[in-house]
Amino acid sequence: MNPSHDTTPAAAHGSVLVINSGSSSVKYQLVDPVGGEALASGIVERIGSQDALLSHKHAGTSTKLTEPIADHGQALRRVMELFAEHGPDLAEADVVAVGHRVVQGGDVFDGPALIDDAVVEAIEALSPLAPLHNPANARGIQVARELFPDVPQVAVFDSAFFRTLPDAAATYAIPLDVAAKYSIRRYGAHGTSHQYVAAEVARLVGRPIEELNQIVLHLGNGASASAIKGGVAVETSMGLTPLEGLVMGTRSGDIDPGVIFHLHRNAGMSIDDIDNLLNRESGLKGMSGENDFRALHDLIAAGDKDAALALDVYIHRLRKYIGAYQAVLGRVDVIAFTAGVGENDDIVRAKVLTGLADLGIEVDLERNDGRKSAATVISPDGAKVLVLVVPTAEELAIARQTVATIEATEV
Structure with missing residues (x-):
């Protein structure tokens, strides 16, 4: 299979x-x-x-x-x-x-x-x-x-690519019998995209994927990060559900679980109310009223402080994950941006990458400028970490996995 x-x-x-x-x-x-x-x-x-x-x-x-x-x-x-x-x-x-x-x-x-x-x-x-x-x-x-x-x-x-996560990355610190009984662990999501982009990076740089340590940033309305060592996923930001991790269009991403109890006890919110709040009414939309980055940038340009804060929170979370994944991998060869925001928003990419030179991460603002419809290097020549924008192609990846699966069953 x-x-x-x-x-x-x-x-x-x-x-x-x-x-x-x-x-x-x-x-x-x-x-x-x-x-x-x-x-x-x-x-x-x-x-x-x-x-x-x-x-x-x-x-x-x-x-x-x-x-x-x-x-x-x-x-x-x-x-x-x-x-x-x-x-x-x-x-x-x-x-x-x-x-x-x-x-x-x-x-x-x-x-x-x-x-x-x-x-x-x-x-x-x-x-x-x-x-x-x-x-x-x-x-x-x-x-x-x-x-x-x-x-x-x-x-x-979506979750299959992350089945390789080490136990230390996949396991939540709750009683193990409870976790086993209710299948609670880190499953991840967007795996088809992360896997496709990681393989495409190896092809683009002309190196075996087994030699590369990569951080892939899938940034769309839903957003996730992954650490990939030699083509194998070793960490990812989404967890039991796609709610955990990065700030997203309408999802909160990482949040103190105590917030849920606080809202239930003190605001009288039901579990369904809180579920809706964190999944559909939070993230950029919850902070600024907008989950479309074009509208968000327009608000910021007009002096909207809530929109500016929302973008700052979004960027801060991304930078924190990049630093954490550098520690997990020990060495980073490539960072790849993908999906709607990752491919099209040069402001987000520049804000994420600027000021990380001490980590070997740099951005060439001229190369970074504009939307990218094709794979593009946006780091300067000689940078320790190669930074790319790589358009994802989840449907193509699914199509190829589909045909490969059928052919394997016919052998």
């Missing part, structure tokens, strides 16, 4: 439909796993509402619609209609597999899995560890199996 995770299958042909079913959305991309091109992509948002948003892109044309979408089943069926109406034709695209992003694989899955009834049941059983994600992931799989009954389908788990 564990083929090499991110190699390009030599025998691959046709295309792979990659599906990411969220709690109220379905993202999809039709991928050529060999060439790496996205043949089409899209998203259905606000599932369950009368004004769901549909967006489908193909051959340079973008189609946007607003209409009622009741559930994930209707959403995926509508996606099939969008392919038929706006291309490419899925029959002509030769869809050889469907790959699904699944957030939580727990202790059950240490790599991608060819989907059958037992795999779906296991994904559903892991829902207590990812209540916002796994139920939606499972529902997307169920519908896709109905729509593509003769096409093999594979689940690719």
Whole structure:
């Protein structure tokens, strides 16, 4: 069940439909796993509402619609209609597999899995560890199996890459019997992205991944950091759930657990209220009212002190993790920024990196300037630590793992 995770299958042909079913959305991309091109992509948002948003892109044309979408089943069926109406034709695209992003694989899955009834049941059983994600992931799989009954389908788990964490990194300091009974440990998330970027870094610098110590910063609305030693993850910022770690768009990241008890006892907030507060109303949004960095920068430019504080807190947390991961790794060869904020926000990158020269970390402001749609070195020549921006390609990684998994089962 564990083929090499991110190699390009030599025998691959046709295309792979990659599906990411969220709690109220379905993202999809039709991928050529060999060439790496996205043949089409899209998203259905606000599932369950009368004004769901549909967006489908193909051959340079973008189609946007607003209409009622009741559930994930209707959403995926509508996606099939969008392919038929706006291309490419899925029959002509030769869809050889469907790959699904699944957030939580727990202790059950240490790599991608060819989907059958037992795999779906296991994904559903892991829902207590990812209540916002796994139920939606499972529902997307169920519908896709109905729509593509003769096409093999594979689940690719966000948490699988972090199954290698040492016990000292994965274990929380609570009674071990309680942790074992309720499956409490650090699982991490965004693993597919961290793994892809780490491999891409090795390819870009022309060195075996086994020689490199890397810090990967996946900075989007959700954000996570990882320490990767010789291609193997040894630490990551997200924990039992994706709430722990860095400051995010709407999530608090690291917080004293006592805050939860304090709010319950003194503010009369229920567990569900606090869950919603920390996951959906905190982070940059909670501090400034905005979780879009473009809007945040505009507020700061207009003199908004709350927005300035929010950015300071965000940067401080990132710098703290970089320093901690230097200690964990002992030596850092590369720092890689990726995902929406990491690839596109030069202000964030500059603030994170400036003033760390004593740690061997420097930024060339001219190289750093602007959005990066291709891999770019942003450290000066001769810097001890190479700093890169590396665009992530989670859908491509999922497509390649999907084909590799199917090929491995056919051997």
